Amino acid sequence: MKTINMKINGTERQIEIDENERLLDVIREGFHLTGTKEGCGEGECGVCSVLLDGKLVNACMIMAFQAADREVITIEGVGKDGGLDPIQQAFIDTGAVQCGFCTPGMILSAKALLLKNPTPSKQEIRRGISGNLCRCTGYEKIVEAVALASDRMRNPEQ
Amino acid sequence: MKKSGKGIGIMFYGTGYGNGYPDVSRAKAKIDHTGRFTIYSGACEVGQGAKTALAQIPAEILGISTKDVIFDHEDTKTTLDAGTCAASRQTYNTGNAMKLTSESLKKILENKAREILNLNKEQTLIFNDHHIYQKADPSKQISFKQIAGSCDLKELEIEEVFQAVTTEMNEETGEGNPYWPYTFGACGVEVEIDTETGGLDITNAILVQDVGRAVNPKLIEGQMDGGFAMAQGYALLEDLNIVKGEIKHHNFTKYLIPTALDAVEVKKIIVEDPESSAPFGAKGIGEPVMIPVAPAILNAIYDAVGVRITEIPVTPEKLLKAIKEVG
Numbered sequence: 001m002k003t004i005n006m007k008i009n010g011t012e013r014q015i016e017i018d019e020n021e022r023l024l025d026v027i028r029e030g031f032h033l034t035g036t037k038e039g040c041g042e043g044e045c046g047v048c049s050v051l052l053d054g055k056l057v058n059a060c061m062i063m064a065f066q067a068a069d070r071e072v073i074t075i076e077g078v079g080k081d082g083g084l085d086p087i088q089q090a091f092i093d094t095g096a097v098q099c100g101f102c103t104p105g106m107i108l109s110a111k112a113l114l115l116k117n118p119t120p121s122k123q124e125i126r127r128g129i130s131g132n133l134c135r136c137t138g139y140e141k142i143v144e145a146v147a148l149a150s151d152r153m154r155n156p157e158q
Numbered sequence: 159m160k161k162s163g164k165g166i167g168i169m170f171y172g173t174g175y176g177n178g179y180p181d182v183s184r185a186k187a188k189i190d191h192t193g194r195f196t197i198y199s200g201a202c203e204v205g206q207g208a209k210t211a212l213a214q215i216p217a218e219i220l221g222i223s224t225k226d227v228i229f230d231h232e233d234t235k236t237t238l239d240a241g242t243c244a245a246s247r248q249t250y251n252t253g254n255a256m257k258l259t260s261e262s263l264k265k266i267l268e269n270k271a272r273e274i275l276n277l278n279k280e281q282t283l284i285f286n287d288h289h290i291y292q293k294a295d296p297s298k299q300i301s302f303k304q305i306a307g308s309c310d311l312k313e314l315e316i317e318e319v320f321q322a323v324t325t326e327m328n329e330e331t332g333e334g335n336p337y338w339p340y341t342f343g344a345c346g347v348e349v350e351i352d353t354e355t356g357g358l359d360i361t362n363a364i365l366v367q368d369v370g371r372a373v374n375p376k377l378i379e380g381q382m383d384g385g386f387a388m389a390q391g392y393a394l395l396e397d398l399n400i401v402k403g404e405i406k407h408h409n410f411t412k413y414l415i416p417t418a419l420d421a422v423e424v425k426k427i428i429v430e431d432p433e434s435s436a437p438f439g440a441k442g443i444g445e446p447v448m449i450p451v452a453p454a455i456l457n458a459i460y461d462a463v464g465v466r467i468t469e470i471p472v473t474p475e476k477l478l479k480a481i482k483e484v485g
């Protein structure tokens with residue numbers, strides 16, 4: 001066992017970890033933030049996507065100790081002040097959520113994409129979320145949602 | 159060399175368990191002391207939109223907004239059995255149970271309103287936002303809450319059951335009515351095939367689905383997109399590779415499904431041809447949307463390179479081999 005510091009969703013926290021635990025285990029079982037899902041557990045499906053120091057990672061592929069003294073954002077931390085992030089709102093408005101299992105990861109991928117590129121083309125959006133598998137939606141409404149969020153973030157009055 | 163081709167696939171599909179198997183959905187509904195409406199039915203929301211679409215049915219009947227419908231649908235302690243979320247049956251079967259239940263409750267409310275307002279059967283009553291009023295004289299009105307206050311709340315509870323009518327098919331003669339209702343659909347695709355690599359791109363796609371009545375068009379579009387992508391994977395990528403009963407492709411590294419980069423922008427056409435036995439004419443389309451896609455892709459391959467593929471998925475290796483065989 002080992003104690004590490006981690007800034008998670010804006011709060012400095014201390015947590016005891018096992019050396020062989022993954023970041024995903026600490027998020028779900030240590031912090032009880034179960035919005036982040038486990039799908040394949042081997043870096044293929046993207047449902048465990050989180051931001052680590054602003055960069056998109058698969059939390060199933062990162063060891064917990066690698067996140068020591070760094071900042072992690074999960075789906076629970078994307079909205080500000082208890083509200084929804086514009087990406088979350090756009091997912092609701094376009095009907096981009098079906099079973100919802102891929103949704104937390106999709107939203108984190110979209111977040112990482114829009115942080116880097118606030119005005120992505122449809123093809124850039126497709127590329128941006130191509131590491132996240134979805135069995136339900138055929139991706140169309142997800143792509144639409146990310147485009148809508150990008151639009152709204154640039155023209156907030158709409 | 160790149161070769162392109164076009165193909166279509168058409169299908170019809172019987173929804174529900176079929177073949178005379180009892181296909182039953184139940185629902186119960188009530189008005190509570192505050193006048194709020196709650197309906198209970200065990201239809202699971204698994205992403206297909208049951209929670210939304212099914213709640214629209216009582217809203218329509220009782221003249222209230224969908225957001226005012228309290229739909230308790232997954233708690234086995236409170237809800238009645240509505241069968242499985244399978245066979246594309248919930249919209250039709252549970253939709254009908256929701257409709258019957260809401261109509262019965264409406265009847266009860268209507269009778270109570272006539273009694274209290276002293277109106278005879280000839281007077282038309284209108285239901286609007288938890289109120290009932292006389293059409294000819296809207297000042298004669300009463301709220302659900304007032305009705306609830308005037309009687310034993312038990313009187314404002316009702317349960318109904320719907321069973322789809324099917325019969326077993328006679329295997330000798332093919333006679334019978336094994337499914338009800340049927341839905342119809344069609345798909346058209348254009349493909350481009352690289353004859354040197356066997357790679358295939360879908361360059362254009364259209365999917366047409368008969369839905370009876372579109373309860374919620376946005377949800378239907380979502381199902382159509384999803385069905386197309388799933389069928390695209392089924393036709394071109396997804397291979398369990400079962401060897402002696404063992405699934406060899408047991409993870410996403412080997413069992414490939416379409417990603418956002420593979421997915422095609424599908425033109426979607428919703429056809430409304432109301433089914434008389436269905437709730438507001440609406441039929442289930444969860445599975446049907448997937449069915450015509452793989453045939454359309456296989457026909458487009460034939461049109462492009464002249465080979466009839468009889469086994470899916472059509473991986474680039476398989477396609478290349480088939481192209482070489484016909485020379």
Ligand code: FES
Pocket residue numbers: 037038039040041042043044045046047048049058059060061
């Ligand atoms: S669970 Fe991490 S990528 Fe699938």
Ligand code: FES
Pocket residue numbers: 096097098099100101102103133134135136137205
């Ligand atoms: S919504 Fe079900 S996997 Fe994406």
